[in-house]
Amino acid sequence: MIFGPDAVTAFVDVLKPLVLAERQAESIETHDAYLRFREGQKSLNDGVLGSVRAMVAQIPDVDRDDMQELYDVLLDHPDLAATVSDRAVTGAILNEAWGGLHGWTK
Numbered sequence: 488m489i490f491g492p493d494a495v496t497a498f499v500d501v502l503k504p505l506v507l508a509e510r511q512a513e514s515i516e517t518h519d520a521y522l523r524f525r526e527g528q529k530s531l532n533d534g535v536l537g538s539v540r541a542m543v544a545q546i547p548d549v550d551r552d553d554m555q556e557l558y559d560v561l562l563d564h565p566d567l568a569a570t571v572s573d574r575a576v577t578g579a580i581l582n583e584a585w586g587g588l589h590g591w592t593k
Contacts, residue, residue, distance in 0.1 A: 489546065489548065489549055489553040489556075490553065490556070490557045490560070494542075494557075495557070495560055495561070495564070497542065498539065498542065498557070498561055499561070499564055499566050499567060501535055501538045501539055501542070502535060502539065502561065502567055502577060502580060502581075503566055503567065504531060504535065505528075505531055505532060505535040505576070505580060506566075506567055506573050506576050506577055506580075508528050508531060509572070509573075509576040510570070510572070510573070511524070512524055512525070512528075513572060535580060535584075536580065536583060536584045537584075539580065539581065539584040539585070540584040540585060540588060543557075543585060543588060543589070544588060549589060550589055550590075551589050551590040551591055554585060554588075554589060554591055558578070558581055561577055561581065562574055562577055562578055
């Protein structure tokens with residue numbers, strides 16, 4: 488795998504704050520409150536998406552197969568898959584961040 492343990496840890500460190508934020512969103516009771524919450528998380532969301540994309544884009548020999556392997560590892564990582572929702576959020580973040588990069592499609 489082109490992404491070793493240190494790289495996986497780096498991805499987890501970048502992804503985890505947004506995954507944790509999305510856990511908080513699960514307890515929001517109204518749509519208006521949810522929209523306010525999302526607006527407050529916009530800079531975190533944008534930063535995580537940009538970082539996750541850049542972390543892959545900067546590796547010259549990475550290809551779609553490498554990305555798929557990393558995707559699978561991250562979706563099984565205990566810090567990102569504590570709940571079914573965590574796993575769904577992690578997958579959604581990666582799919583959005585990597586869309587079109589090295590042939591990645593959702």
